[in-house]
Amino acid sequence: MVMNLLKLIFGGGRNVVAETAEVFMENTEAGAQRRADYAQSALGQFGAEFQVERKGRFDRFMDGLNRLPRPLIVIAIFSLFASAMYDPLWFAERMQGLVLVPDPLWWLAGTIVAFYFGGRFQMKSQEFSQAITQSTARLPQVLESISQIRALRHDSPGAAETGTDAGLSEAAIEPSDNEAVRAWREGGK
Incomplete structure (x- = not known):
């Protein structure tokens, strides 16, 4: 069994x-x-x-070329600032040469730079807008939290209010038998 x-x-x-x-x-x-x-x-x-497929020399060369424009532009701009401080006359001569560049060429250069950097800028600005929208949506919660924190300050009206708790009210008005408080009171006299 x-x-x-x-x-x-x-x-x-x-x-x-x-x-x-x-x-x-x-x-x-x-x-x-x-x-x-x-x-x-x-x-x-x-x-x-992140697996890298084996690329040929030409592909690696083109990838390298695609990565160059942004750093080169930044280096060129800061080099111009440095040259303006180091040799102002040389810098002024070069800038006078730029005055001779016709407006349509400036527009073409601006268009090229705008298309090159514009796509990335557009993506980053959209991400920024989304972050702002999310932060704005949390605004009422943040304001409520701030008001609750401010209500806890020692100088806020009613901060020590005991409400309807009778035991807590009595405990708040009873003298303390804490030795440190008693010593402080006696030392102050």
């Missing part, structure tokens, strides 16, 4: 007690395996994103 009872509970190659317990509590071994599988797949996906 005991064997039949044990076979009923643990029979058929199953552990009914363990299966029932897993309904209420996670199997730690299976949970650890799931977390490890998840971490492994996340690392695999992350690694796949």
